[in-house]
Amino acid sequence: MDISSVFFALVAIVAVVSALLVVTCKNPINSALALVLTFFCLATFYAMLNAPFMAAIQIIVYAGAIMVLVIFTIMLLNIRVDENKKHSHQLALGSVIGIIVLMMTGLVLTRGKVSQPVGDITNELINSQGHTELIGKVMFTDFLLPFEVTSILLLVAIVGAVILAKRKLS
Amino acid sequence: MGIEILGLPLYYYIAMVAKVLIAFVFVLLTVAYATYAERKIIGFMQVRIGPNRTGPMGLLQPIADGLKLFFKEEIIPADSSKFAFLIAPLIALIPAFITFAVIPFGDTIKIFGYDVPLQIVGYYDSGVGKVVDMNIGVLYVLAMSSLGVYGIVLAGWASNSKYSLIGGLRSSAQMISYELAAGLAIVPVFMLVGSLSLQEIIHAQVGMRWFIWNSPMTFIAGMIFYVATLAEVNRTPFDLPEAETELVSGFCTEYSSMKYAMFFMAEYANMVTVSAVMVTLFLGGWDGPFVGSLPWLSPLYFIAKVYFLMFMAMWIRATVPRYRYDQLMAIGWKVMLPSALVVIVITAVAGYFGFYTFSGLFGY
Structure with missing residues (x-):
């Protein structure tokens, strides 16, 4: 057992416990905080899989931006603590779906084969040039059109949000 | 290569623990004495004496405050x-401290025959047999600075008090807007260095080719970054979240005892951290005269530069009045953000025509 498996076990325990807390917490703010912790654990896994760029992006985008938005929404809508509501139907449906997904994951893990890397990107190339540089180059050459389309989509969303907010004022 | 534990050499563990302890104690001591220094410096600037009762020249004041x-x-x-x-003060404090993990506070130093880079984060490459920078x-x-907002928002909301809520909302709006300007102001540095590694950024500046004066683009970017970080850590003239005259004490109105102290520590620890980031990106990090022949000087240069920037922040606090909230937002979105974008474009165009830095131009 080397140091990375010990570390993986520790982080995995935290990830599973915090993911459970997301669905079991009564207070929505506490659920959101537990979700932030889960994202942190995921970022740690990326870092351990030798993908530090993905780890940083995971924290910046999910923990830093999306979850701040979620917490804001919870706070401003003032969603209160969920008190003793019965959810028997949802609970049953959720458990069925959960069990099915678990079985599928088990099937993938036991029956699946690990494929070898496909394409020109090899470990040596990543080590010599760096993850960030490679992703940047590919994004602005081969995938330039999808990149631009995505940015236009985001711009449209921003303009739409501003227009909706303005209309309410007048 | 000596004793190995779990696939890593023993000296790696010892060096790692030592570096973490040194950086942590350094930040904690700086935080404690920054409060004293701030009161003393502002006192002198306003022709007052400042704290002078506890210990010689009031030097024990931080300990008395803490107790x-x-x-x-x-x-x-x-x-x-x-x-x-309960958790908000912790969330405010932790990102401020763990940012220090990646900041190189000195050159690689030889200790007992081992090369020890003075930077906490770094993985041991067994192929090369030394520690490599991520x-x-x-x-x-950037990721850690985007987490700082949680502590303040949570504190403001969880207190269930109107002053806290307004303080928390103001501060989150301010931190999110100025984070953009600060993030964009770093981009010209990447474009000139071609790497995201902080070690590489410092190595590009070694030999007094600091970015603050080595190119007009990075000079402007550095100014934008400094002002934006002042706003991000809620320092005067951008200390609206805790504007005492309007909001009692902003997001920490309802906090008392050590939890209040933790917010206070978080503010100063953030100040140390952003000063260290500013030093690393624009002021040459640990670079200084004679650092090539005497690598032991490099941590001293780093600390001196960090303290100088913290002195500047205190100086600004003693001099400049607070902005109004709408002015603050207007400056952030209408001045700082566009000028950061313009600097990026100019850097790109100048780089296309072969002008990178003064040292590249004149070859000194």
């Missing part, structure tokens, strides 16, 4: 959200 806060009664408001209320230092800094 006093420690023994104060801990009040948790009855209608607050307990868990969020290539994402700057992204890590």
